Amino acid sequence: MALTTPESLTPASTAVRETTAATRSTSPRRSRYARPSAGSQHKRKSVLLTAVMVVFLIYSLLPLFWLFVGSTKTQASLLNSFGLWFSGDFALFDNIAQTLTYDGGVFVRWLGNTLLYVVIGAGGATFLAALGGYGLAKFNFPGKKAVFAVVLGAVAIPGTALAVPTFLMFSQLGLTNTPWAVILPSLISPFGLYLIWTYALDSVPTEVLEAARMDGAGEIRTFFTISLRLLAPGLVTVLLFSIVGTWNNYFLPLIMLSEPTWYPLTVGLNQWNQQAQTVGGDVIYNLVITGSLITIIPIVVAFLFLQRYWQSGLAAGSVKA
Amino acid sequence: MTTLSHHPAAGSATRTQRRQKRDWTGWQFVGPFMVVFAVVLIAPVIYSVYLSLYKDQLVGGNSFVGFANYAHALSDPKLWESLGRVTLFLAVQVPIMLALALFAALAIDSARLHLSPLFRIAIFLPYAVPAVVATLMWGFMYGTQFGLVGNLNDFFGITIPSPLSGTWVLASIGNIVTWEFVGYNMILFYAALRVIPADLYEAAELDGAGTFRIIRSIKFPALRPAMVIGAIFSIIGSFQLFNEPSILRSLAPNAISTFFSPNMYAYNLSFSGQQYNYSATIAIIVGLLTASIAYIVQITGTRKEV
């Protein structure tokens, strides 16, 4: 995970740590769902507070609105109209069609690549973190402390600076310019490991495991049949934040891949943006903007629809008692 | 992440495990993670250390130089300038972002807000936007000729200084980073507030405590761990500042130097300058520095709790 941006690492860990810290520091006896809000319900709504928060909301949504408005404009009207309002022909659908078909439909290919990286990368990261975190929580084994020390110590090294050594090594292994060069590093989520570790400490009772052992079930089998289900809320949170990390990954694929066939959306879009500097190249800012919009939609939709899951994942500590 | 060893869980974990048999079974689970980890993280780190002891020249080839690269780095004004810049960024942007996030979390949790779920989701949304797209968007809007800033200038007949000028560019980057991560931190704090047991509030209200008293005596203590975590990751994020300035650089090449942040410096040394060895040295120094600062914050932030 060293090569992804640090920001992409933070969510899971923070979420987890948050959850567990909250669990321990308080003794929640009620589900958060039972408690409508922090204070008490009878409080009067404040118009002033709402107004202040509206300003906040505008700040958060304005760039996204700009992006949407921009994607409804042609290349020409993009350059000569006010950025925050619609102007000229409503070219959104034209732009989308062009984005999807430009240069032999390479955008669709990038979309597919991104999905591939997300499914294998984020899925794999969650799986490895689940195995590892569970192992750390539930077993004592030689070298365990070294595992902690090494994993946690490596996180503070700036990822971008490891790019060259990683590139040279991957190159020796023949991995550069293949999907593996992107997928392998995203398989590691130290914070996911940490999240599952703390989560497993509480949510998988040792008694259950001992009972399974008495019944003669193997450790691996127990993990898949019993523990994994108990870990589910933690897994969903790790998965969701790994998905964001992988979806937004830019730097790693940028250096590892030289051929656009394997680009994810982020790198492809930036290449389109640079195309304006190309001799005889098309200037396609309208497609860059429309492509950006298409890029963020799936992830925004995922967040909206999975809201219930990740919010419960974040608060999971309070639900289980 | 030295921070983790201080987690209260560490003690109890050890106790639980002591009862279990000591064998290698755990490696079945930790093994796969560690194998991949060794390949993609440990090996490059060690390789960096190896590289940092050598010097490879376009003319003259590779030679062992011991700690000469480290000596050079410690007296390199560009490294210090970039460290100074991210420290300033850290000192200004991080508190503002965390304060805004805290305010939003308290507001949404206060029950005094109309439509609070809408605010919660809307403020969180930017987190889902890739840094590349976020920077492209803000970059377009920062334009003084045709961007939003230009529009505002025309409309009000004023002259807002260019957000991409040398004086303001750090603040403009701070704005992008704040926009991206304020919602994430807000959710973090909000989750911490949600697990405060209702009976605490009830008790406080019986005692006649007002809103601000409740915030100070109940909410702030409950938020402390979340705030420490938010701060630590913001510190790491600041020291590793890279995506935003490097993408914005095509719009403001003079204001954003090749050594704007330590990470950009390391990147440009190796990729533009082929100084792989010196770049690795910078990476190691910055990594050690980041780890130490995060560690100090963690210690001071949690001392009173334990």
Add this chain to the structure above:
Amino acid sequence: MKSTHRTARRVGRTVAAMVTGLCLVGSLAACAPGSAGGAKTGTADDIAAALQEKSTITVWSWGTPVQAAADAFQEEYPNVTVKVVNAGTGSAEYTKLQNAIKAGSGAPDVAQIEYYALPQFALSDSLADLNDFGFAELEDEFTASTWGNVSIDGGLYALPQDSGPMAMFYNKAVFDEYSIAVPTTWAEYTAAAATIHAADPSRYISSDSGDAGFATSMIWQAGGHPYTTENGTDVTIDLQDAGAKEWTEMWNPMVQDGLVSPIVGWTDEWYKALGDGTISTLLTGAWMPANFESGITESAGDWRVAPLPTYEAGEAASAENGGSSVAVLEQSTNKLVAAGFVEYLNAGPGVQLQIDGGSFPSTVADLESEGFLGYESEYFGGQKINEVLVQAAKDVVPGWSYLPFQVYSNSIFADTVGQSYENKTDLNTGLQGWQDETAAYGVEQGFTVNSK
């Protein structure tokens, strides 16, 4: 943690073991063979024979016209597969190329490299010497300036692909509006700049926020020779020679008085500014018309081309700005086919296909051809633009050369000269800083640097 010491010791042991393992990796990298086979030399017959055999080559190029040439090439040689890959524009591609070279594998067979970057790759023995394939005899087909750019230290490291003799593109509508005659000298040009900006403070004659390629080309036009390299590693840098001084003397007031817009080139703002008359001239290479047609549609028909203004009235002088060559990589395992493709692309039928795609050639025969010279550009109001541009190619001041580490040097231009632009201070101070940092880098890399 209680057991810090034990942990530390264990970590230490693990690290030690891994270091041992990694030094192996490291030395492997160091020992990686430079080229993995394939004939290193060959005659025209060898190349012709190789082209009949089944093979695949990869070509890195960001110029769109190359694909058309590759398609035609594959039709003519059906056994050869040519994969054209856009690995990034300019320095983005060089970064990847350098990484692949450093790693010892992963480089393409053929790569597009701008003239300014070529010496850097030639020096590190990363490129095949095309003299080995008898390409020296192609010299007469190319313009002297582009041929000079690919001939480095007795080797021939690429064939010129296109060229960028500088000219002045101007917005006739704006010039007419203020009754400005087309400037032929820099004195007239700066006067026009003042007129335009005085008439409408939101308008500028041009934009320049500091661009290494532009600065070096302007010094080139002014007769400067800031870079000389002897024996491959003895480098002299003098960014304060007469040519450089002449340029800064003329350009300093333009920057300091705010007569050129600080809009950064190639951004969307810049395209907008060229479209709506905010910027009324562009001093750049002859490859620009294609970009005008695709990116600056709003003011189509308003633009014209004129020779680059000069310091003395009646004098004709231009310089190359941008322009690319195409090289065969030393890593290529199929150099005969790669060389065959490069010849086809830049000295064969590929040239016309690239011209059709909007590229400005570097081959004498095409520059002189009636069809090319007589082309009336609709975008430029029916002007025969190539007459002006081809003349510019002939007027390029001879004798220029770039540094063997120009890619790096250009990458720090904004850190040094860019600060003069940002603060509107003397460009000479910036150039001096640029020279110092560039020289320091050269020394660091083992060159013998004479920094004047």
